Amino acid sequence: MTSKPYQLHGWHLSYFTGKVMCYLNYKKIPYDYQQVNFWTLTRTGKRKTGEVVMPLLVTPDENWLQDSSVMIDHLEARFPRAPVIPTSPVQKFASYLMEAWGDEWWVPIAMHTRWNYQENYALFEREAGSALLPHFPRFVQKRAVAFIASKLRGMLHAVGIRPEQYRMMNEWTINMLDLLEQHFVKHNYLFGDVPTIGDFGLVGTMYGHLGRDPWPARVLVAPRPHLRAWIDRMAAGKAASASLLAEDALAPTLTPVFKIICAEFIPMVAAINQQVKAVQANAPAGKTLPRRLDDISMPMGGQQFSRVALPYTLWMVQRCLDQLAAMNTVEQAKVRQWLQSVGGADLLTLEIPRLRRVGLRVAIEAGQTSNVVKLKTA
Structure with missing residues (x-):
């Protein structure tokens, strides 16, 4: 195994960067985190992967990977210690279903809680500006961020963030976070005392959006301390033991x-x-x-x-x-x-x-x- 570390290009603000970062931290895979800048995002990354997207994972042999699930598949094959894929059938299937749900269903919730609450913008402006154009004057960074923000806001209607649906989304989110809080009162992770690919699928929205943006972190996450603790465990890469629930069980x-x-x-x-x-x-x-x-x-x-x-x-x-x-x-x-x-x-x-x-x-x-x-x- 080469000693050269992987390179993760992304932002803490990013939905899928959080997913991959938490995974790398848990697996103890050596990596260098680099805030993706404008050139890497729009030029190098696009040339290497065909997409303007983050995160980007560069392997020690200079292979550029795009898509968080592909990255995890690649890394699981090369770092089998502390596997995140259950071996028993129900837990395995349920964890993959949870990953798909976390990746695909939660995107409107994450974008709604970020872009429809103005107090979040200062954090986005500061972190995205310094990442995109690190050596430019602040006023130039702000203009660049405003352009990026307008592009992201332009996606809101497509993913379902429409005024007539705000209340529905808010009510759904509160109910689901309450259910997750009740689960994490009794369990450190979704399927026991060790994370699975299902945890990493769900943490994308929780780490980069709900757990860091000021409004959802204060209003939605802070009142649920066990959910907060799970997010922090995922970010730190900590596991209480190496065991899932016995006999292929899922927690009630x-x-x-x-x-x-x-x-x-x-x-x-x-x-x-x-x-x-x-x-x-x-x-x-x-x-x-x-x-x-x-x-x-x-x-x-x-x-x-x-x-x-x-x-x-x-x-x-x-x-x-x-x-x-x-x-x-x-x-x-x-x-x-x-x-x-x-x-x-x-x-x-x-x-x-x-x-x-x-x-x-x-x-x-x-x-x-x-x-x-x-x-x-x-």
């Missing part, structure tokens, strides 16, 4: 969380899949799909939440289904039984086309017009 405190995931996230996945299959019917095999499709609607806290469909979400769900497809018949039966118990059986009925990741977008695999994950039967 997670049952209401997974019931909500199944009642809300799976319908979102189904709605995206419906649009992707409609596009597939008129697109040549292998063609990269648009980053965004049309509006979809799904439940949120007993109401209906609207946003645009992102085909990329299906690639994250495909990661979950791939884990299930690789299991033996007995293991698959356990996962099916668990999914049914939390209302998620519909996930296994979705005919999701086989997808290939292309930067921030996906393509339907050439020659496979409807490559459904095939599950074993007893």
Whole structure:
């Protein structure tokens, strides 16, 4: 193993930088953290990965990686000590489902709690300005940040941050944070006393947004000390032991969380899949799909939440289904039984086309017009 460290280019403000940073800290993988500047973000990073995006992970052999899940896959293969992937079937599948939910469902909440509360802007302006243009005068940094902020605010409507939905989002967030607080009263991490890939999926929104931005940190996180403690443990890379719950168990405190995931996230996945299959019917095999499709609607806290469909979400769900497809018949039966118990059986009925990741977008695999994950039967 080379002694040269990895390089992580990102911002503490960034949703997915927090996910990867917490992972690296837990795994004790040597890395240099570098605040991504304008040149790296828009020139070098784009040339190496094809995207203007953060975080960027540079390997010791100068391979540039983009996408937090790809980074974790790469690092797990090279640093097997303290694995974050459970070996038992239900915990493994549930942790991948939690990662997908954390990565994809929480984005509107994170952006809403940042951009609709003005007191957060001073922190964003200060940190983003010094990172983007570190040697420039402050007034130039502020102008650059204002441009970036306008671009990010321009995304709000697409991800569902619409005035008529503010109250729904606030009520949902309070309820979900209360459920997580109740869980962390009894458990250090989601599945026991050691973090899994599910914890790292969820921590993205909690570390970079809700846990650091002044308004949500004060109003939403501080009144929930056990949630706050979990965020801090994740950031510090601490684990009380090396054990998950015994016998492939999930804590009862997670049952209401997974019931909500199944009642809300799976319908979102189904709605995206419906649009992707409609596009597939008129697109040549292998063609990269648009980053965004049309509006979809799904439940949120007993109401209906609207946003645009992102085909990329299906690639994250495909990661979950791939884990299930690789299991033996007995293991698959356990996962099916668990999914049914939390209302998620519909996930296994979705005919999701086989997808290939292309930067921030996906393509339907050439020659496979409807490559459904095939599950074993007893």
